[in-house]
Amino acid sequence: MEKSILGYKCTKCAQVHYPNRTLCRKCGHNEFTTLPLPKSGKLLTFTHLYTLPADFEVTSIGLGIVELDGGTRITGQLEIEKPEIGMKVRGDVKMVRNDGYNNYYGMVFYRA
Amino acid sequence: MREVYVAGIGITSFTRLEYPLVEIAAYPAMMALQDSGLKKVDHVFVANMASGRINHQTGLASAVVDNLSLTPAGAETIENGPASGASAIKAGFMAVASGLHDVVLVTGAERLREVNNLDATDAVATLTHPLAEYIYGVTLPSLAGMFTRLYMKKYGVTSRHLAMVAVKNHDNAMLNPFAHIHQKITLEGIIDSPEAMTNNPMVADPIRFFDCCPVSDGAACLILTTKEVAQKSGHPLVRLAGVGQATDTHAVHDREDPTELLAVRGAAAQAFKMAGVKPSDVDVAELHDAFTILEIVESEEVGFFKKGEGHLALERGETRLGGRIPINTSGGLKAKGHPVGATGVGQAHEIVQQLRGEAGKRQVKDAKTGFTCNFGGFGNNVVCLTFVREG
Amino acid sequence: MSIDLEKILRPVDSPMPLYPPKYMTLASGETMVVRQVGREEIPQILPHVEPLIHVERDFYNIVAARVYAELLGYYCHRVQDEYVLVAQVNGELAAVVNGRMVSKDVGMSYHTLALKRGERIGAHAFAAKMEYHMDILGQKEVLIVAESPIGFRRWMIEYKLEKRFEIPHELGGPPSWALTRELFDAARDTLLVGRRPVPEAALAKAKAGILPPIDPPTPAADFLAATRSQYDSTGTALLPPGKTAQKPKRSE
Incomplete structure (x- = not known):
């Protein structure tokens, strides 16, 4: 399977973070979905x-x-x-x- | 808030010290106690970054306070990467200013030369982001290399400017008996001659060997206290007038403009504001030149020069001894040395010596206001201090 | 008769072309001259090597002891086809390198001893030694071992040496590494420096006498002494560099 690096997309403001954060840098929200970068x-x-x-x-x-x-x-x-x-x-x-x-x-x- | 003064200072040579780390930490503390005339302190802060990993010793502060026979005074180890030293001074400042303690001893110590250079570089590289940077082989020199490349492109800084910082700081270190590197270097030897590129090999393109600080052992100590106690020491009164600290993203790639060191800017602004002075009031400064580029950029970010003009001021000689704002009179990290946890305290030691008028051949005439910038990680945690001489 | 016995003991050296002296600018801006020395100059070098035998750090002790022996071996005709190059700054001895011609095609690198540190002097001297084997003697490869981590980084990593582990090296028999002509040509631009001819005054100064090194490596403080205060209550840590602690006087 092809490997990918995962980004972390805030479920509230949609900002994508890499590397991951516990709280979103833009809006402070704490839930993320992963997506291949x-x-x-x-x-x-x-x-x-x-x-x-x-x-x-x-x-x-x-x-x-x-x-x-x-x-x-x-x-x-x-x-x-x-x-x-x-x-x-x-x-x-x-x-x-x-x-x-x-x-x-x-x-x-x-x-x- | 009470005002905080420096009553005593002490330092070791920054070099390879083949003594147990605890003794290295205790030695300048002994000198500082003698310097201040004090016999007892209320609290001890020990700044250190890597004792657990490199020297196989944790709980350093407990060992140091006992070695100095200062028990039962409280003691803590402060670890904030390369900014541990200034962070420990800040902790001491808070303790005295708040009224919690009257006399606080701050000693910074590091012994990295117990292991070889590769292991020491790797120990420092653990400051980088473990998943997004460290695994690729990213070290501090490589971050400095990527940073320098951008800065050169944006502002026209050249390898020659970087070498000028190194030459200046090596020259200053020749006047400092405690400096690690007592070696004169010349632009001819490291930039111009046909052999220069071999004398000064690439470390992390475009950063070369003489753009990097050495790996040093060493320790330095400051005793912070109230005005009443400090007056009894008999030294010119030096007040720790401002402290500032700011952070930035852990991974360097996460910064919106990677050529800006926002943490330096923020920390410096706080340290100036608290002290009620302007950058133009500063007579002597110690900046964190772990890489020569950093001296140039920090001189801009703290406000001595406009952004993008630090290298021009360097060309004009404004930052050398006798210039408008002498920077790194001690030799800086580049030549005085960089015992990581001790570095911030060592910078403060130099400034206190300058303000007291005890700096010998490298004395800046009538220095009244001094400033230090201690830079942790690659600019992700920065502590700045402002010192003022009174009277 | 003893004369006859000496003839048996003494190997017959093959003819070897001389290394043409060169000079270079160091980081300090000073000029360093690298040149070959003959047997007659060896007695001038030995007194500067001897103190390093007692420097128990960075493997100076073993390297100095072996260089001393190899210089004596050369001086007394006990090593065949050996050569010695020295590097001098203002006449002062900065480095000694030596080696041996094993055959027309193969060279054996012995030691690199830097008596002045921090300016890549050892690296320059080592490069000159490789230049002698490759360009002057015209050999195909040089066998090398490192006795210190610093040496390993300088030679094995910087020159990307090839493994010749099947060949035991003359220095105690460890597996050899080899510098081939190809590797040397690849390193030529970055690692090999120097200009010729050496200005007459500089060469005359170097040949006038091998002066003692000004700041040679010195023994470390005795780490086995339990604490600093046992031998230095006045503060060795505060001594300017170049001065080292006195060894403790142990009570009998």
Whole structure:
């Protein structure tokens, strides 16, 4: 099954949050429905990180903040040779970290 | 509300200290007690971020109050990430101002060098959002990298400006015997020469090695009390005139405009308002330059310069010793060092020294009003303090 | 006769081209010269290495002890095809690196000892050593091991070294890692720096004498002493850096 990152939509004001909140940032309501977040959007900013925590096997990774279609923002890893601010990207949910016991899944973005 | 004064101060070198954490915390407290002439205190606040994880010790305050033989005074550990230090000072301020206690000892201490750099960076990275940031490998330098890229694009800040902050703060630290880094650096060595890019390698593009603070051990202490008690210490009277604190979203991507540090703006405004001073009244400031970009941006957000003009003021030399508003005379986190939980108290220590006129070769002439900004997380929890010399 | 025995004990060195000296600007703006030294200069280096044998932090003790032995081995003709490069700032010794030519194609990296810290001096010196193997000796690969976590990060991670775990390294037999020509070319732009020729005055200054390092690593305070007050009631923590605590005088 294709994996998705879930957004949290306030049942009162329809604001979509990611990551989740107990109370809505816009209206203070406490009930949410989940919805899969879109996977394409535009890159707002990025970096290439060369000092990684010890559990990473690679020597560096790309990281970026993406505004998904619909306006929700998300941080993710980048697999893009030469990223540029404002470029279109598409994402995929993949394993982003393994600490020896657990696999963590998150969004990885590619050039659209 | 009672007015709150600083009666005594103490500090250790910010470096690698190969002593038990409790002793590191207690040492500047001993110096501060001597400095104030006091023998007993009513309450102890210990600021620390990572003792449980790094040093395998929890309940630090109980250990410190006993090591100092100050029992049965009350004691608490205050953890607020990198802003723990200023948060503990704020707690001390509230205790004295409210009348609950007359003499409060605030000591901040951290010993991160017990583990290697990778583990220390990871310990600090646990400040980030566990599900939306940490799992991707996001560390504080990477957040600073993404932030710097936006700021460069929007306001024309360059790598050269960042390096100028580093050079200035390294120069200041040369005058501070307690600073971690006593190493002169030059723009030629880290920006211009053919070897510069190798001397100053990328950490989180566009953030380079000399844009990042070191990982330090260290501790600093302030004794807060009433005017009557402080007067007996025989030092010039320094009043903690304003405290301010504000928060922002936990995940950086959640901020409407990620180039704004709203928590810095809010905390600074409160700290100025309570003290009844304006940013332009400040004679000397310690800003939280864990990354060089932060000194520039904070200098704008607290109100010293217009938004987007901090790097221009830096170019004009307004923030160096002898300039209009010297920033980070101690060397800042960049060169004085960043023992996380102790940092905020260390900033206050520098300001009190400056206001008392005890800062030696880095003394700002006639400094009357001082300001500190202690920045937690990546700008999600910020505490600002305003100090004023009386008389 | 002893002369004859010495002939048997002494390996015959293969001809090895000399490393052409180079210089670079450090973060401090100072100039560092990297050059090869011959046997005659080894006695000038040994006294600066010896104190580090007693620095029990960051593996300085083991690295210094081994470098000392390897320098002696070179000086007394007990290691075959060894070379030694030094890095100097204003004549002061900043780093020592050494290694050995195993065969025409394979080099063996021995040690990298930085006597001045915080300016990537060790990294520059290591890169120069790799340059010697690859560009000057024209070898295909260099076998490397790390004895400290700092070394591991610098060599294995920054150069992305390949595993040659089937080959035991000469430094105690642990599994080797290898720098290949390909990896070296990939790292060339970012990690290998230096300009030639070295300005005459700077080279003359370096050759005039190997001066003692100005701020070498020093032993840590004795952590086994139960408390600071036992040996330093005046406050070691307040001493400016570079000064270290006196070891406690234990009562007999």
